[in-house]
Amino acid sequence: MAENSLHVVDPEIAELIKAEERRQADTVKLIASENYVSKAVLAATGTVLTNKYSEGYPGKRYYEGQQVIDQIEALAIERAKAVFGVNHANVQPYSGSPANLAIYLAFLQPGDTVMGMGLPFGGHLTHGWSVSATGKWFNPVRYGVRKDTGRIDLDEVREIALRERPKLIFCGGTAIPRTIDFPAFAEIAKEVGAVLAADIAHIAGLVAGGAHPSPVGHADVISTTTHKTLRGPRGAMLMATSDEHATAINKAVFPGLQGGPHNHTTAAIAVALHEAATEEFRDYARQVVLNAKALAEELISRGFDLVSGGTDNHLILMDLTPKGIGGKPAAQALDKAGLETNYNSVPFDTRKPFDPSGIRIGTAGVTSRGMGVAEMRQIGAWMDQVVSALAKDEDEAKHVITRVHGEVRELTSHFPAPGLS
Numbered sequence: 001m002a003e004n005s006l007h008v009v010d011p012e013i014a015e016l017i018k019a020e021e022r023r024q025a026d027t028v029k030l031i032a033s034e035n036y037v038s039k040a041v042l043a044a045t046g047t048v049l050t051n052k053y054s055e056g057y058p059g060k061r062y063y064e065g066q067q068v069i070d071q072i073e074a075l076a077i078e079r080a081k082a083v084f085g086v087n088h089a090n091v092q093p094y095s096g097s098p099a100n101l102a103i104y105l106a107f108l109q110p111g112d113t114v115m116g117m118g119l120p121f122g123g124h125l126t127h128g129w130s131v132s133a134t135g136k137w138f139n140p141v142r143y144g145v146r147k148d149t150g151r152i153d154l155d156e157v158r159e160i161a162l163r164e165r166p167k168l169i170f171c172g173g174t175a176i177p178r179t180i181d182f183p184a185f186a187e188i189a190k191e192v193g194a195v196l197a198a199d200i201a202h203i204a205g206l207v208a209g210g211a212h213p214s215p216v217g218h219a220d221v222i223s224t225t226t227h228k229t230l231r232g233p234r235g236a237m238l239m240a241t242s243d244e245h246a247t248a249i250n251k252a253v254f255p256g257l258q259g260g261p262h263n264h265t266t267a268a269i270a271v272a273l274h275e276a277a278t279e280e281f282r283d284y285a286r287q288v289v290l291n292a293k294a295l296a297e298e299l300i301s302r303g304f305d306l307v308s309g310g311t312d313n314h315l316i317l318m319d320l321t322p323k324g325i326g327g328k329p330a331a332q333a334l335d336k337a338g339l340e341t342n343y344n345s346v347p348f349d350t351r352k353p354f355d356p357s358g359i360r361i362g363t364a365g366v367t368s369r370g371m372g373v374a375e376m377r378q379i380g381a382w383m384d385q386v387v388s389a390l391a392k393d394e395d396e397a398k399h400v401i402t403r404v405h406g407e408v409r410e411l412t413s414h415f416p417a418p419g420l421s
């Protein structure tokens, strides 16, 4: 071991990282916003690129020594343009939330009206939710889903837009199990003269892999994180088709909102985009959706109530009310059994956000481990066993959790996660 290795310099943190690696290896990751990056992406992240400041853009920097950084960022941009089929890409946003804030800075003045999906219906905080800066500094109006279908009602979206005249409309979100109708949103935005932002943070990998329709040609601006289904490092990108929108976005990201870009992240994004351009990644994206559909079917057959009745993408949102249990105790029990999920509000939830009725799951992570339809059926069965036991009797639940945890470890040992040793 090198004398300056992490383990020697800081054994405490080194041990904790090891422990987290073991936890990730032994757990079935069903958190819809997470994934496992490849060894190559991980390698790019942990490099000397973190030492370099490079405020500005390739060819127009405020610091010297950009001979290499310019090439890295230019490559990341070219790959983003090729993978998503756009004319402009900005790969500098630190994460999804600052990327979205840059959209406000580019197109709105404080107090202007923004329309987004309400958080309890599946929208993101940054789409104008009240506790977010975007809800405090702008005038938010919201759309939701229909109570009977659990799906977005585009007539309602149009009605609200015509009444409120937003300058910016967001489509996309964090807990939407169905295909986003980009052409319909574009028509509404055009009718009211709003900028349409498609936030594809969750589905970017599916869009890149051809498993979800693309917003290109419909949305004025596309925002995405790079660390969810796209399987890259924690980061984000903003994309646009027109020069005018691209210029506004670039100015908003730097110098409007950020200083120096995280060059190690930029490199890792470039690697992830290189991987996303392969035929294997198309197969991956397709399998993510097949797995989600298989898991949804299994859960429905076991009496779970899925919002909108199923899924078109990687994500499943379910209301546990018919199972006689809240989302939080269910998520905690599932975690003890090695099945990692998050509790989540469901549309028209009667419980509080910190103790809501639902849980949200996704298949991006398990699919990265090579799991398929058979494993999804098994996972659905385990979820049912844990949740049903918990609803019935705490002692019985303890036994079921212990048994399932053993079986989960057995399964995960056969499906090594990318990037983990």
Ligand SMILES: *Cc1c(COP(=O)(O)O)cnc(C)c1O
Pocket: 033, 095, 096, 097, 098, 100, 123, 124, 126, 172, 173, 174, 199, 200, 201, 202, 225, 235
């Ligand atoms: C995850 C997510 C974001 C925010 O990304 P962070 O990197 O967590 O800031 C924004 N929008 C949507 C729709 C998301 O799902």
